[in-house]
Amino acid sequence: MKIAIVAPSPVPFVLGGAENLWQGLLEALNSRPGVQADLLKLPSRERNMGELLDTYRRFADLDLSHFDLVISTKYPAWAIRHPNHVVYLQHTLRGLYDVYPADLPTGFDSNALRSLGVPTHIVKALADYRAADVEFDEVLNAIDAAFRKSSDSPQWAFPGPLSRAVIRLLDAVAMRADKVAHYAAISDVVAAREGYFPVGAKVAVHHHPTHLKGLTSGPQETIFSASRLDPAKRINLIIEAYIRSGVNVPLHIAGSGSDEARLREVAGTHPGIRFLGRIPDAELAQEYARAICVPFVPRDEDYGLITLEAMLASKPVITTTDSGGPTELIENGRTGFIVEPEPASLARAMHRLCDDRVAAREMGLAAQVRASSLRWDTLCDALLAGGRPVQAGGPTVITKRAKPLLGVLNTFPIAPAVSGGKLRLLGLYSRVAEQFKVQFVNLAPSHLPRQVRELSADFCEELAPKSSTFDKHEQRLQESLGASVEDLTAAIHPTSAPQWLEAIDAMARRADLIVCSHPYALPALRTVSKVAFVYEAHNVEADLKADIFGTHRWAVDRVSMIESLAVRDAVLVAACSAQDRERLRKLYQRQDGGADLIVVPNGIDLSATPLRNFARSAQRRTTLGVNRPLALFMGSAHGPNIDAARVVMEASAQLPHVDFLMLGSVCSVVESWDRPANVGLAGVVSDAEKASWLELCDVGLNPMISGSGTNLKLIEYAAAGVPIVSTEFGVRGAGFAPGREYVSAAKDSFATGIKTALGTARPKSDGIVRKARQWVEADADWTAIAATYAGALKQVLA
Numbered sequence: 001m002k003i004a005i006v007a008p009s010p011v012p013f014v015l016g017g018a019e020n021l022w023q024g025l026l027e028a029l030n031s032r033p034g035v036q037a038d039l040l041k042l043p044s045r046e047r048n049m050g051e052l053l054d055t056y057r058r059f060a061d062l063d064l065s066h067f068d069l070v071i072s073t074k075y076p077a078w079a080i081r082h083p084n085h086v087v088y089l090q091h092t093l094r095g096l097y098d099v100y101p102a103d104l105p106t107g108f109d110s111n112a113l114r115s116l117g118v119p120t121h122i123v124k125a126l127a128d129y130r131a132a133d134v135e136f137d138e139v140l141n142a143i144d145a146a147f148r149k150s151s152d153s154p155q156w157a158f159p160g161p162l163s164r165a166v167i168r169l170l171d172a173v174a175m176r177a178d179k180v181a182h183y184a185a186i187s188d189v190v191a192a193r194e195g196y197f198p199v200g201a202k203v204a205v206h207h208h209p210t211h212l213k214g215l216t217s218g219p220q221e222t223i224f225s226a227s228r229l230d231p232a233k234r235i236n237l238i239i240e241a242y243i244r245s246g247v248n249v250p251l252h253i254a255g256s257g258s259d260e261a262r263l264r265e266v267a268g269t270h271p272g273i274r275f276l277g278r279i280p281d282a283e284l285a286q287e288y289a290r291a292i293c294v295p296f297v298p299r300d301e302d303y304g305l306i307t308l309e310a311m312l313a314s315k316p317v318i319t320t321t322d323s324g325g326p327t328e329l330i331e332n333g334r335t336g337f338i339v340e341p342e343p344a345s346l347a348r349a350m351h352r353l354c355d356d357r358v359a360a361r362e363m364g365l366a367a368q369v370r371a372s373s374l375r376w377d378t379l380c381d382a383l384l385a386g387g388r389p390v391q392a393g394g395p396t397v398i399t400k401r402a403k404p405l406l407g408v409l410n411t412f413p414i415a416p417a418v419s420g421g422k423l424r425l426l427g428l429y430s431r432v433a434e435q436f437k438v439q440f441v442n443l444a445p446s447h448l449p450r451q452v453r454e455l456s457a458d459f460c461e462e463l464a465p466k467s468s469t470f471d472k473h474e475q476r477l478q479e480s481l482g483a484s485v486e487d488l489t490a491a492i493h494p495t496s497a498p499q500w501l502e503a504i505d506a507m508a509r510r511a512d513l514i515v516c517s518h519p520y521a522l523p524a525l526r527t528v529s530k531v532a533f534v535y536e537a538h539n540v541e542a543d544l545k546a547d548i549f550g551t552h553r554w555a556v557d558r559v560s561m562i563e564s565l566a567v568r569d570a571v572l573v574a575a576c577s578a579q580d581r582e583r584l585r586k587l588y589q590r591q592d593g594g595a596d597l598i599v600v601p602n603g604i605d606l607s608a609t610p611l612r613n614f615a616r617s618a619q620r621r622t623t624l625g626v627n628r629p630l631a632l633f634m635g636s637a638h639g640p641n642i643d644a645a646r647v648v649m650e651a652s653a654q655l656p657h658v659d660f661l662m663l664g665s666v667c668s669v670v671e672s673w674d675r676p677a678n679v680g681l682a683g684v685v686s687d688a689e690k691a692s693w694l695e696l697c698d699v700g701l702n703p704m705i706s707g708s709g710t711n712l713k714l715i716e717y718a719a720a721g722v723p724i725v726s727t728e729f730g731v732r733g734a735g736f737a738p739g740r741e742y743v744s745a746a747k748d749s750f751a752t753g754i755k756t757a758l759g760t761a762r763p764k765s766d767g768i769v770r771k772a773r774q775w776v777e778a779d780a781d782w783t784a785i786a787a788t789y790a791g792a793l794k795q796v797l798a
Helices: 017-030 049-060 110-115 120-127 136-149 161-174 188-192 235-245 260-267 281-290 305-312 343-355 357-372 376-385 420-432 468-481 486-492 498-510 522-528 541-549 553-569 578-588 614-624 639-654 687-696 712-720 747-759 762-779 782-797
Strands: 002-010 036-044 069-074 085-091 182-185 203-205 222-226 251-254 273-277 291-295 317-320 336-339 405-410 437-444 451-456 459-465 513-517 533-536 572-575 597-599 630-634 659-663 679-683 699-702 724-726
Touching: 002 017, 002 049, 017 036, 017 069, 017 085, 017 376, 036 049, 049 136, 049 161, 085 188, 110 120, 120 136, 120 161, 136 161, 182 188, 182 376, 188 203, 222 235, 222 281, 222 305, 235 251, 235 260, 235 273, 235 343, 251 281, 260 273, 281 291, 281 305, 291 305, 291 343, 291 357, 305 317, 305 357, 317 343, 336 343, 343 357, 357 498, 405 420, 405 498, 420 437, 420 451, 420 712, 420 782, 437 498, 459 498, 468 486, 486 522, 486 553, 498 522, 513 522, 513 782, 522 533, 522 553, 533 553, 541 553, 541 639, 553 578, 572 578, 572 782, 578 597, 614 687, 630 639, 630 687, 630 712, 639 659, 639 679, 639 699, 639 747, 659 687, 687 712, 699 712, 699 747, 712 724, 712 762, 724 747
Parallel strands: 002 036, 002 069, 069 085, 085 182, 182 203, 222 251, 222 291, 251 273, 291 317, 317 336, 405 437, 405 513, 437 459, 513 533, 533 572, 572 597, 630 659, 630 699, 659 679, 699 724
Antiparallel strands: 451 459
């Protein structure tokens, strides 16, 4: 689909909110499969009536037939002709509409126009532009001819009653219902303005995001505002209020414009006020980050990107009751303040926020949540859906989003991927993002700000921090059970994480499909929504927690109840292995066939995991001085991995001639144990360092004796070509056979298994390694696994 965004380029050129919208929309459209978009701009002068008529004509004369859809947002671009024209209106030439000078007349000399040859029906149309039955070209040609005959006449004054009538008529004819496929506005304020749209037109309102990058929270050091320094922006109100407030923080004002000299006079010699001038985008984002609050008090603003940008930087905004667009984004007292347009009220709001910066930060976080719901993909969906279908035989018009939105709910952040669960989420859903737009809503530590992190194309995670109340619940539960309980706390006390609930609610309203990854987010989902969901089971949680919680039967029963709801109520259940699938079916009497209870196994990125070369490994070992056999164990601080680490410790004591190395957060637990001198702890390492150890080691250890699901470390060893020593339990779900893909060792004789692997002759050892790698290539490639999973998800949507 080929799309043109058609826009004026102001002369003299300035950058503003319109340019921000066009660039953001252009990038968003071009990121969609099957869409090619271009921004077409024409120089637009408007110093007098002649220049305006000339600019309207040049837009009307554009041949845009090679595009399937055109979008215009601002005068005079909507003069273009195209059968599939969407008007997403920012504003008209306001000086001839809602801010037309009150001291100027609205009536013009009809007889003078007729004497210049303007046909009577056009003169009548000028007097009643909204009921006119005329065509654009005949109006433009007649008025242009009359203007050329009498361009020096005072009747053509701009602004003036005749210029007002002419532009309003040209706009009305250009935007008539037979010429426009869809009407939309950037705000309720714009949609409601008199004369902007045809009488009776159905106007959708789409608040748009900002194109400004790098917006994030930061220190609370200043009061900051950014704007064109124009009288309508009322920066003088901000300055007067700041001086009156007496707050002991600086006021920074970014921007330039015709009102700058007057504003500097208002500021006088006050030491706290600093005019920054026009600043680059990166510096603008930094100024937002440093602010305590952002006052923005224009009169009847169309929308006000400053408001949105401040909110995205987690800053409360102070605006006024007559500011227009900003009041649509701000919830008074929660995400900012809406006050009377006078210095005393503004001063009180500034003082309140500067005096209580904890409250200011909380308001800013709430503002960021509100602002982050405005997304480019949603805007594109709305504008494309408004277009008319192309005639049969022509190119297909995409009227729905190219990719459905998949919301995934989870109780911990994905990145950095330092555990098997995180590796699964990152590996699986980054590939699912080839067919879906994937957004996680993840519970996060309370010290992190509310934010959305882009992980890769069409793949992001929204982090919603815990509350202090949640932290207290978690601490008490952990002391009671003696184990990690973040997930269980989220399930038992979902309302103690209000930002998470809010984010889940917003996602449930927007997403085409919801996935509960683990069952622990289901109570939170059900607190805010009854939407259908898919359950992705990483383990059989009841079995896993029975091993971890031990004698605390009530906690295991609670987990079993939550898991039962997830399995029974889900429209699709995805288990990690065939064994887990059958166990879930047996535990919870899921009676339907295999179509609704599928296996989505763990995998690996084969393209990033080449089979190691024995000769190169030997050379690197020599270079690095690795002279003794090296056995590698990898794991997170997860109960089953801690159990496995104890097996490694017992084996290491029996094999003093072998060096053992542990990687991952399990080291944080093991470091407090008494351990033999031949056991090293590397902790959490980068992907590159892990790859180096996989190349250098002699064997990979997988002594799992508890847990559920399948083990990613097994796949990583096999993919890299590392000989594997594992318990039989550790290879569950993989279809490995002892002596074929791995060396089998029981818990109590694990040292014997390591000794056997180290003593196996090269030809046999190489054969075992090749078979293990072949299994990975056939059954554990994330790309293939994700494609199958995405297909099952799409079947749910069908």
